[in-house]
Amino acid sequence: MAYALQQLINGLTLGAVYGLIAIGYTMVYGIIGMINFAHGDIFMVSAFIAVTAFTLLAAFDITSLPLALTAVLITAIFFTSAYGWAVERMAYRPLRGSTRLAPLISAIGMSIFLQNMVQLTQGARVKPIPPVLEGGIEIWQSGGFTVQISWTQIMIVVVTIALMVGFTWLITQTAFGRQQRACEQDSTMTALLGINVDRTISATFMLGAALAAVAGVMVTVYYGVVDFFIGFVAGIKAFTAAVLGGIGSLPGAMLGGLIIGLIEAFWAAYLSPEYKDVATFAILILVLMFRPSGLLGRPEVEKV
Amino acid sequence: MSAATLLSVESLTMRFGGLTAIDDLSVSVPAGKITAIIGPNGAGKTTFFNCLTGFYKPTTGSVRLVHPRKGEMRLETMTGHRVARDAQVVRTFQNIRLFPKMTVLENLIVAQHNFLQKASGFSLAGIFRLPSYRTAEAAALKKAAHWLERLGLTDIADVAAGDLPYGTQRRIEIARALCVDPVLLCLDEPAAGLNPRESAELNTLLLSLCREEGIAILLIEHDMSVVMNVSDHICVLNYGRKIAEGTPEEIRNDPQVIKAYLGEDDEETASGEKAA
Amino acid sequence: MLHMEGVHAHYGHIHALRGVDVTVQVGEIVTLIGANGAGKSTLMMSLFGKPGASSGRIVFDGEDITRVPSHLISRRGIAIVPEGRRIFPRMTVLENLLMGTAFADPANFNADIKRVYAMFPILEERASQRAGTLSGGEQQMLAIGRALMSRPKLLLLDEPSLGLAPIYIKRIFQIVRELNTEHGMTVLLVEQNAHHALRVAHRGYVLQHGEIVLAGTGQELLASEEVRAAYLEGGH
Amino acid sequence: DLTVAIAGPMTGQYASAGDQIRRGAEMAIADINAKGGVLGQKLKLEVGDDACDPKQAVSVANTMVNKKIVFMHGHWCSSSTIPASEVYAEADIPMATVSTNPQVTERGLKNIFRIMGRDDQQGMVAGGYIADKFKGKKVAVLDDKSAYGKGLADEMAKAMTAKGLKPTLRESITAGEKDYSGIVTKLKQAGVEVLAYGGYHTEVALILRQAQQAGLKLTVMGGDTMTNSELVTAAGAAADNVMFTFSPDPRKNPDAAPIVKRFRDAKVEPEGYVMYAYAAMQLFADAATQAKSTKYADLEKTLRGGNFKTVIGDLAFDAKGDQKQPGFVVYQWKGGQYDYAAK
Amino acid sequence: MSAVIIARHARTPAERFKDAAWVAFIALLLGIPMVGLTTVDEGGALTVQTRFGMLGAFVGASFVGRFIFRWIIDMVRNRRAAKPAVAKADRTPQAVKVIGWAVLGASIALPIVFSDNRYVIDTATTVLIYVMLGWGLNVVVGLAGLLDLGYVAFYAVGAYTYALLFSHFGWTFWEALLVAGAMAAAFGILLGYPILRLRGDYLAIVTLGFGEIIRVILVNWTELSNGPNGIGSIPRPTLFGLPFERNPAEGTQSFATFFGLEFSGMHRIVFLYYLILVLALLTNVFVARLRKLPVGRAWEALREDEIACKAMGMNVTNVKLSAFAIGAMLGGFAGVFFAARQGFISPESFTFTESATILAIVVLGGMGSQLGVVLAALVLVLLPELGRNFSEYRMLLFGTAMVLIMVWKPGGLLASREPTIRLKQAAIKGGEA
Ligand SMILES: Nc1ncnc2c1ncn2[C@@H]1O[C@H](COP(=O)(O)OP(=O)(O)OP(=O)(O)O)[C@@H](O)[C@H]1O
Ligand SMILES: Nc1ncnc2c1ncn2[C@@H]1O[C@H](COP(=O)(O)OP(=O)(O)OP(=O)(O)O)[C@@H](O)[C@H]1O
């Protein structure tokens, strides 16, 4: 029982991390109608920025945790947004209006570029930072097994939920969110209504990158180790999460992330860890068979 | 009704959540005639088509087709492509749905897919270009050429359909539907976007399809110059219910129809029609 | 108010406008008629630079807007009901209407939406339905409503009566007239239904193969033999 | 000039290993050339990047054949070495590899020489050590599903069981992930104290970190990949509990001391594969000198029969091409350095 | 939506300067965390190192690069605008034909010209494998418009089917070829079935997941696939039973002994090359003919409008499944060849990156264009190969090139679509007959 509870906590945290990246995916999806393959790598870039920032702060002896964390978050968001902007400008904007698949390929190219750029400029070695936020709460003890939840885990879940709520509000309730969705549905018409499509898309990419930046910082704090390859795995898992929950739906992305996190945790805990990815994808396929637009995605009714 | 009934719809209902788009509707469509379905916007006309042609599964009700060769069929139980393939009830769409990057001719050839696919021995005969397939292809081409000619599309046969003007696309859609060999042709606002002259040409076409080829036509249309001139029978819907039924003359003067659909002061339309 | 001079436009290799001159004065209703593919819709869209004029000049309110980016055009007071409606299918009716107000004064919102709902009561009924599931005619009403939400100085209507029931067609032309007389809105109208169009219009142009071949007042065009033969009469 | 080559993952996930190989080889070539080269000819180094992708490995091999190399050191991943070696075999190019998969030398190819131990030998030493040292403790055997990791883990488990210590858990993880809290919790639940791990250091670092957070103290036994000092950087103090098997440390070889110093002066820590790459080049130079030829037949014969002094100690090969005295030793990390573990 | 490029007014030097300054500013922003700063590992802990010189160089290079680039682009554009736009549309089909024959001629001549360069021939073989894969995926993505990110699964199925048939039953290449193709097709249907209702990105992720499932199973199901160790010693194809070996088994002949040639590794390489060339050409003819058959047209129609297809009485399910099955089958054939050529296969050869590369070939080729796939495969395989000289910069350049090519030709290298049937031609033919 205690064991199951601990695995539940593990799964939820992992799920929250996936969800956080998936929200970024879904944001960007909401505007270009296409998965942004470079998103995982933007996340990776932000993790590196976080490592550099943490190390710098340590060098300046800034030890106050809230201060350091805020400073790192701001730095990461700032620079990562610039990366989000640049990716859109280089790999997406020139392809506006071409086939849907063209930006997919240029984004894959971008992803390869970013990965190798980081490898070259920051080195192929893993980058560790010392534990930032240590300790946690012991929830329960049974049969010599202590169930723990660390502060970092709590922080990740709280931040993720807060961001999800905030961004859901932004997308569904504000004029900006509306304009964003309009760009995806018919960018020409959106422009005819006086909305600067390019700027809206850029802004969305920057927001998506900002979300990736938060995820990057959280992951850096949580795992303490980053390398230039983390974007790939995280990207695919988050992509899966976004789709499972229904692309375009932020709560869906969150839910998808949590489900995948839980499947991974429990499959690995009670069944075979080898096949946990198979389980994840098999469940994805099953869900999509019955709900072709994901769990919370609005079914695409096409009126003829 | 003198002619045999081709299609009879009985107490058809279609609900979307709380919204009842079609409410206990019964209609019968005679063979070899043109039946028009009219009614205000949102009355449920397109939804009615969708229920007939397997795009929606009606909430309740039955749709029976008496196919001249294959006997009675229940359309509401048939899904998607079966209605077109087996029952040969073919439709066009209110929002044109062509294969935009394919040429006009290709659009018409694709419509003969089932015939050609069989002739190609599910590609086996086709891949080796056996004579049996070649003759079938020639036949399909001939049919396509025939309808292209009838609809005045021959000159643009090799142009991508999506690049053509709206009015032309409407005709292509009709030609494509005709290539499926319909026993019942369901046209959803075929005259939308046509100018009066083109509408008049459409009238001629519809009449000849019906009179010469014996194709029954079910027509949704807001252009009274078309509806009143070609229909043998008109059925008026409002809020998913049938509010009137009869010949064009009866409908034109039905006070309920005037109130809900045609509009009270008929001066403008009337003169427009006269001119048309 | 609007002045187009020798405007050419292309779609790839298709030359859709071949030197069009069109003028619309403040407070006028001007209609464009022409056969299928004559370039009527292209002309309207070229005001917004989609496709852009490859040569020629477009002046609006005394300003050259030939090269102004699309999104800045509507902010100068032009609104369009485009061909094919182009509503946002996955947004609700209300959200679609809100999209029309991106640069309008929020203070006018209540009045504007009331006006639109008064014109098309069905839109109010369906305010939270997804626009993509509306019937064809309802979508057309929505497109018109959306254009009106921004209180444009110049309203471009590309076949507004398409797919509407006769009773609504009458309403639309009535509304056009009303907007014009009561609110001083200038209107450029494309219609297949040339009778209606020419009757409400002060002036009209006939477009053929991307060129203006005839211009005159509504009455003149209505009376013109060529126009009658080509666009008004349908030989039985 | 004589062209010799190295090949390995210069890009991609395992690029840090490729980097080590390159640095070692470059230094060796410079040293050899400074002493006048081999048989009076200067050596020229070609670098091939296979990114650990078997298909690219073959492509690299073909490039190298075209460049008329006389000796190859590589590839690094067993799955690259295996297909690539066939190309070298056909083109009569001798090769020295550090790939540890038994298959590498089990296919009857004559041109391949392994200057590193095999997974099975390594696993035997590691497994035996665990069985002796941690008798009665709960041991989990874990691998990362790579050819290398799985082979090693299987051998460790076999050796332990043979000596009477049955693993409590036998699991696999997916390399490249970041979250191993699931498996850590599982280890904690099972009361595991010792982890026998087949795989790369990156994952070990993460497991250790996460174990520490979960309040689980683990001793890890791994293979040669644990030599990478990234492990210490990433795992911090927890790395002190990591043991691994490796050939006798070349850095401890008194003969190698000057070279170790030269590396350190050049800001390269001669860890992991650096010294091996250096040794591979020495091996070639020595063999060519002994054979007085760089012809394949002569080289092959010399390599198979001879004894060669290198920075990693003396090398001699058996009929299959495996090193005669692989001599794996168990090491332990302590305060950022590794040293022989207590017997 | 295509629009002619509007002849912009020429930029003034000041404007160019401003533009370049803006780019330099962005470069500075991007460069600070990545170029300007780096962390190095010193004694087990990280410290930050600054590289302001490098950052300066990077920003400066961006400035100058942008300035010159813009200038050249403007010059080219002005020149283009000055020239009257010629209708290229009519010329394209002929040009395609000419290029097509030229490529074919070159590929036949290649082993003769480079008869002793195994690298060139071997790389060309790789190109041809990708061409074949590209043509297979083109059926699914280019023609049927179904986004498939897990195509590599079928490639793997083909390769493993051969490897297993050989290792368990001793089947030869030729015997296994058809069975493996059928097996892959069956997997295609297996994948196609549950995802019939899915669209766009949902399809993409499920196919991606399917590719991963196959790979993970190959890694873990050791009893079947020998796990990560892979399967080795897969025999090479023979020429009518003549193997390409130095020392043929007792009492048999090898290619070299049969023809009285001295053994050379090149024989096999050249043979493999011609073998894949023949397979690829067969694939080409096969796909080109399919495209002109009802199925082919149905695929394209499906890509254009699924609902209209239904309204025409087309069984959309079957059309989709046939696209998946045929695409998968071609992938399977390529897989068999791959296994035979490598002689060793392991799950590492069948990763997502592979799927992405094949997809890139299809898109870059210009969705649906057969010759486009050839050109794209050439570009995407040769680029990283040429990049070998840049060692660690190789993939960086590859990624950059991928973005640049896509931006340069968003529709793909050969984007024009040739109708499958023409009224005029048909009429003429009909008239003659
Ligand atoms: N999928 C759907 N979901 C919800 N409501 C729908 C759906 N399809 C249609 N409706 C509603 O049902 C009603 C009938 O629509 P339908 O398209 O049948 O009207 P119509 O008679 O064709 O009108 P028009 O003449 O304007 O085309 C409309 O009010 C529409 O909003
Ligand atoms: N997106 C496009 N791509 C290519 N050609 C186009 C495109 N849109 C229109 N055309 C072509 O441009 C010409 C003018 O078309 P346009 O739509 O402006 O005509 P229209 O007068 O509005 O016709 P309709 O009455 O059918 O609406 C036509 O020949 C048409 O084929």
Ligand SMILES: [Mg+2]
């Ligand atoms: Mg309708």
Ligand SMILES: [Mg+2]
């Ligand atoms: Mg138009």
